[in-house]
Amino acid sequence: MGSPATSPTSSTDVVAAVQRARASKTPLQPVGGGTSLHFGLQSAATVEQLSLAQLNRVVDYPARDMTITVEAGITMAQLAETLVKEHQRLPVDVPQADRATIGGVIATNWNGHRRYGQGSLRDFVIGIEAVDGNGLLFHGGGRVVKNVAGYDFCKLLCGSFGTLGIITQVTLKVRPLPERSAWLACSVNDAKKAETMLAALQQSAVTPAAVELVSGSVWQKEAALAETNLTKDNFGLLVLLEGTTTEVLWMKDHLRREWREAGIVNPLMQDGCAEPWPAVQEFSAHIDSPLTVQASVTPSGVLPFVAACRKRDPDCSVLAHAGNGAVFVRFAKFPDKGLSELMMGDLQPAAAAHHGHVVILNAPPGAAITHRSVWGGEAPLAVMTAVKKKFDPLDLLNRGRFVYI
């Protein structure tokens, strides 16, 4: 689907591409690394793909200001490589970082496990440039870390799935690399115990960078977790600690003591490395699973939501950024009763009971996905549609893919 991609090398080129699309009334699909283009509904109409791959320069990196300005097509890996030279990072963990682009990550408002301790992606975008469906090149924010001049287009475009504007350049706030990091992991017998331990973590003096809850066959096969005795029915709790060496050592001791008091005998520890388990970062990206969904619920809703999924598929695998309430579920088989029934009948009510909603990340091609089942949940559509109509009156940008049609 889609004609061969055009690949602009400047924001002026992007403006020209939108102007052409306006003239021919051909919908446009901005493409970053193409890692999640399968997501959402596709429109039947001819779509022209617009690749941002050649807009991939570092525009300015005043490292001592701890900000960086880059073009939207730079990959997350390239960005990380640039930052690491100055002992800095953007603490946002993205699957397939060698392909995924900062523009795509912002367009999808992707957040990984460090969000618990470091904040979400939207907190790091301080300036943005984009081209809207009118062919207007516009900016929001700037290059300073504190700024309240004008409306916050950085936030508006974060998670807009490229439906309001094609992002061409962004300025990010960055953070120093921590001196040390360590993972602590253990298995927990049942859901009730898991909830107690999650709640306790929130009261603990320890301040984790990430709090992950895992379960299911995918994790049982994870070699790095073998010693935690993960079974079919229990849960794994993974905690990432980051900071100065003194802080990390103190937190490790303290948390082990707390866990021991809670009856955990032998927690597993991986010291000195931030990424012992790529599985945590890449979990959601497995398109070979028959069905992957993501729910956003309140933190106390994580275990009830997982229970609802297990009820439908006892063999599903779960990764939850449990401190934030983001739950990813890979089902082991495609639901017999049908996708819509599973989404709208079971999962959406289970998420809604905890103020949340659920979306399909991956379903097999040809599955009877409806707009409602992809985006299970209620959004204030009247306002969103009004905004969309102002920024893209001809509905050229990513037509039909987002919550509004």
Place this chain on the structure above:
Amino acid sequence: MQSIPSPSASTLTRLADALRRAIGAENVLTARSDLMVYECDGFVIEKNSPDVVVFPRSTADVVKIVKLCNEMQVPFVPRGAGTSLAGGCLPIGGGVMIVLMRLNRIVEINYRDRYAVVEPGVVNVHLTNALKGSGYHYAPDPSSQGACTIGGNVATNSGGPHTLKYGVTVNHVLGVEMVMADGAVVQLGGPAEDPLGLDLVGAFVGSEGTLGVVTKVWVRLTRNPQGWRTMLAIFESCDDATQAISEIIGAGIVPAALEMMDQGILVAIEAAFSFGFPLDAQAILLIEVDGLDAGLDQQRDQIVELCKKSKAREVRLAKDEKERLKLWKCRKQAFGAIGRLSPSYCTQDGVVPRTQLPLIQRKITEISAKYDIKIVNVFHAGDGNIHPILLFDERDAAQVERVLHASNEILEACLDCGGSVTGEHGIGVEKIHFMQKMFSPDDLVAMDNLRQAFNPVGNLSPMKMLPTAGGCGMEQKHPGRRAAL
């Protein structure tokens, strides 16, 4: 953006009657003397009385008010405590002022899911007080927190001394319920993160009352740090102090707060509170790190060393909580002390990249000399947010003129450094003439598009934040005289 015709006297009488019936006569003010109180906020240069002031007690009241205003085509403007320093509450074209101070309940506090639900009229410090002893706090702490409301904080995206590490209001707001310009009630976001669809909460925060009237807010609660180390570094020159800031940030330390005060303001604080500051020092830095006790001494030592490397004369450490609070008192009361220095003053709110602080500091000194206006400085230095305070006597027209020129030149200099004209006070009516300098015509069209999506008729907070289509921003005649809170 459409301009709003001023309502006729008979329309206003009918509207006031209808409002009394709708929300109760005791919640409606129309007497001239009562209205005078609402003719301006903390920005006192431009004044205009509203025609009617109303005090809703529920979301339903706000809906009734907004619908009546729409029916009779009368503009309306929301107001919290009225501490805005940019004139956000100015009722341009008169009309109805909706004061939200009586919507002041804390509806829910949920520690497991780390959020609280509050009505917009809750005073910022009241939420802090309600959370005392729980191990949690609400992070945004504007210096006006004893008076300003959470609704006003959301509308202006307030910051404060601790925003360096903890972020501004938008980083702590999970959702809002609001009454749209046409009277529809909408909930954006809520207790869970990442609501479905566009991030309209993010776009709404900081919209300065132009996109809707907030009637409920879901705020995020933050764990209290285990400990603090607070210190005061004393410098012989402002250059050395700004250099130290750059060194600290450059070393990858993110303090909880990093505030700078220059000699001018120190003298005033000392006269008011006798803290025992050396009056010959040119600048001091108030630096606080917080977090795990285990890591704090190391960070403190590193900071002391970096300050010494930047030629600090002395670094004093707060020994205990009492000394810490004393240091903070001197910072938070800084504005209160200015009254001793001059009859009038005008605070600016520019931002520069942190590494440009030495440059902007020198520039301010030059501008002070050029216009013969005394300027003292309080900076949220860690964020690059500067608050130069221009001292003058408003009875002297020539001085007033010079203050205006000096203010403009300082803000222009911030823009030249790659910064912004406002870090926390907002555009309001005060800085509207700068919008065309900061943003391109296309940027402004995009902003107007967003406003029109929410507020198509334009009768909610008209003539604020965006220059009108004709480009005739307000012309400033007087600098602000800031009341000391």
